[in-house]
Amino acid sequence: MSTANSExxxxxxxxxxxxxxxxxxxxxASIVTRFxxxxxxxxHIGHALSICLNxxxxxxxxxxxxxRFDDTNPTKEEQEFIDAIQQDVQWLGFSxxxxxxxxxxxxxxxxxxxxxxxxxxxxxxxxxxAKEIRTYRGTLTxxxxxxxxxxxxxxxxLDLFRRMRKGEFPNGAxxxxxxxxxxxxxxxxxxxxxxxxxxxxxxxxxxxxxxxxTYDFAHGQSDAIEGVTHSLCTLEFADHRxxxxxxxxxxxxxxxxxxxxxxxxxxxxxxxxxRRLTRLVEEGYVSGWDDPRLATxxxxxxxxxxxxxxxxxxxxxxxxxxxxEVEMAMLEHFIRDxxxxxxxxxxxxxxxxxVVITNFSEDKIDWLEAINHPDKPENGIRKIPFTxxxxxxxxxxxxxxxxxxxxxxxxxxxxLRYAFFITCIGVIKNNSDEITEVHCTYDxxxxxxxxxxxxxxxxxxxxxxxxxxxxxxxxxxxxLYTRADPGANGDFIDDINPDSLEILNxxxxxxxxxxxxxxxxxxxxxxxxxVHDTDHRAEYPVFNRTVALRDSWAKMKAKS
Ligand code: ATP
Ligand code: MG
Numbered sequence: 001m002s003t004a005n006s007e008x009x010x011x012x013x014x015x016x017x018x019x020x021x022x023x024x025x026x027x028x029a030s031i032v033t034r035f036x037x038x039x040x041x042x043x044h045i046g047h048a049l050s051i052c053l054n055x056x057x058x059x060x061x062x063x064x065x066x067x068r069f070d071d072t073n074p075t076k077e078e079q080e081f082i083d084a085i086q087q088d089v090q091w092l093g094f095s096x097x098x099x100x101x102x103x104x105x106x107x108x109x110x111x112x113x114x115x116x117x118x119x120x121x122x123x124x125x126x127x128x129x130a131k132e133i134r135t136y137r138g139t140l141t142x143x144x145x146x147x148x149x150x151x152x153x154x155x156x157x158l159d160l161f162r163r164m165r166k167g168e169f170p171n172g173a174x175x176x177x178x179x180x181x182x183x184x185x186x187x188x189x190x191x192x193x194x195x196x197x198x199x200x201x202x203x204x205x206x207x208x209x210x211x212x213x214t215y216d217f218a219h220g221q222s223d224a225i226e227g228v229t230h231s232l233c234t235l236e237f238a239d240h241r242x243x244x245x246x247x248x249x250x251x252x253x254x255x256x257x258x259x260x261x262x263x264x265x266x267x268x269x270x271x272x273x274x275r276r277l278t279r280l281v282e283e284g285y286v287s288g289w290d291d292p293r294l295a296t297x298x299x300x301x302x303x304x305x306x307x308x309x310x311x312x313x314x315x316x317x318x319x320x321x322x323x324x325e326v327e328m329a330m331l332e333h334f335i336r337d338x339x340x341x342x343x344x345x346x347x348x349x350x351x352x353x354x355v356v357i358t359n360f361s362e363d364k365i366d367w368l369e370a371i372n373h374p375d376k377p378e379n380g381i382r383k384i385p386f387t388x389x390x391x392x393x394x395x396x397x398x399x400x401x402x403x404x405x406x407x408x409x410x411x412x413x414x415x416l417r418y419a420f421f422i423t424c425i426g427v428i429k430n431n432s433d434e435i436t437e438v439h440c441t442y443d444x445x446x447x448x449x450x451x452x453x454x455x456x457x458x459x460x461x462x463x464x465x466x467x468x469x470x471x472x473x474x475x476x477x478x479x480l481y482t483r484a485d486p487g488a489n490g491d492f493i494d495d496i497n498p499d500s501l502e503i504l505n506x507x508x509x510x511x512x513x514x515x516x517x518x519x520x521x522x523x524x525x526x527x528x529x530x531v532h533d534t535d536h537r538a539e540y541p542v543f544n545r546t547v548a549l550r551d552s553w554a555k556m557k558a559k560s
Pocket of ligand 2: 038
């Protein structure tokens with residue numbers, strides 16, 4: 001098995017300590033883990049924690065990790081999700097042992113084990129409806145009441161179960177239940193349903209089955225079939241562990257897996273549950289599962305978040321048994337940190353304003369040198385064209401400069417990055433009194449950005465030659481939620497930030513951006529980190545801002 005290079009120090013947490021102890025005590029010779037997604041949606045950043053944990057542990061301890069789809073609910077599962085999940089796991093930098101596995105690969109074995117449980121009087125077919133079963137089950141303070149079918153003869157249960165499998169009964173008519181303890185304090189042990197009738201086409205097994213095992217009956221047994229030693233899942237399954245162990249104990253399984261639970265990763269200002277993500281996608285609040293505003297892995301990837309930044313982020317939040325929310329700002333910190341090291345710098349003007357250098361001749365082009373990465377001299381330099389007409393950011397000019405505004409304004413001298421000092425000598429306006437051109441002169445002595453007489457300027461701004469600029473669409477994102485806990489006071493849909501997406505057209509890119517390979521992140525100087533969107537075409541460039549250069553969350557908090 002191969003895995004992403006671990007950038008982290010030797011991690012330690014209660015699960016890894018358990019594994020070290022098991023290895024030392026000889027409880028197991030080698031470690032097998034699995035990542036078990038249900039293919040009913042796309043993976044999100046919370047799943048990244050589970051992926052890094054399962055695959056990471058296997059790699060650290062010289063074991064293997066399976067990818068196993070938990071595909072026991074055909075009404076909600078789709079091939080599209082199976083494909084997307086595999087792509088996301090690989091993108092995160094991991095590869096699973098052998099072929100991808102599926103709980104549905106084991107349907108026949110699981111069925112045989114269900115018959116075995118009936119034969120040893122540990123399971124029975126129940127004719128009660130789902131609603132009746134709930135009522136009979138009792139409450140936390142009252143024990144359950146046995147179903148009138150609980151003690152039906154083994155042969156009768158076996159016959160009915162076989163007929164369920166043959167498709168003789170409609171959905172919901174009967175279920176198979178484990179016979180455990182109706183007075184158990186743990187509700188999961190009050191004769192849980194282990195098989196139900198579901199006349200539904202399965203993405204993999206088609207119409208060969210019309211009864212399906214429940215999660216509880218499939219999961220531990222699949223672990224046992226695969227020889228999983230440490231079955232790692234989130235805390236909501238802690239109450240299922242006694243049932244997991246009961247089934248492993250009663251069935252003739254080939255190996256004995258153990259379940260361990262850890263706290264979910266929760267993040268502020270976003271939603272992670274698949275139920276909520278599905279609603280956002282299906283009701284059209286976002287453009288799809290890979291909308292760059294979502295914390296799905298495909299959304300984060302499309303937005304330009306490097307897989308390495310996600311792995312780093314996740315490994316910082318060490319695995320524990322305590323649930324706590326992590327600030328979105330923390331995730332952005334890791335993204336910025338990673339991109340700062342890797343992304344080359346370029347110039348791009350997002351909201352263009354024309355500057356005319358009146359003392360620079362019309363047909364002249366001066367090719368200047370710009371540094372590709374300030375900390376990586378090995379990345380070299382590139383040539384950028386300087387011409388009479390340039391684009392600068394509208395925000396970098398003020399006709400009546402505010403206090404502490406040190407950029408371009410009438411009479412003021414500023415530096416054009418990598419180029420010359422220029423001085424504003426006037427503006428041209430249209431009939432609506434809007435500035436259409438800023439006229440400047442340049443000082444040829446300052447070529448490269450410094451004045452030989454030691455003269456200083458307070459502002460440096462970026463620019464692009466109008467003659468050479470590449471037009472592009474740029475998409476800027478704000479958080480999909482401005483409140484940390486969407487849905488805390490009602491429907492989480494009502495908390496959606498209506499200004500989460502801003503599309504800028506006619507942005508002006510320096511020409512060398514045409515040569516950047518698709519998917520390679522770039523810093524647009526002073527504006528942030530950007531990457532091609534999936535809508536990008538050579539003839540119509542589209543870039544996403546992954547993250548701005550500075551922490552925008554600090555500002556947001558100050559305002560709210
Ligand atoms: P959701 O709660 O988002 O609907 P799920 O638990 O239903 O997710 P599964 O496909 O069953 O989704 O999850 C696969 C694995 O990922 C499980 O082992 C699950 O415990 C784990 N997992 C899910 N959400 C998180 C999370 N937020 N943090 C860590 N692990 C998670
Ligand atoms: Mg689940």
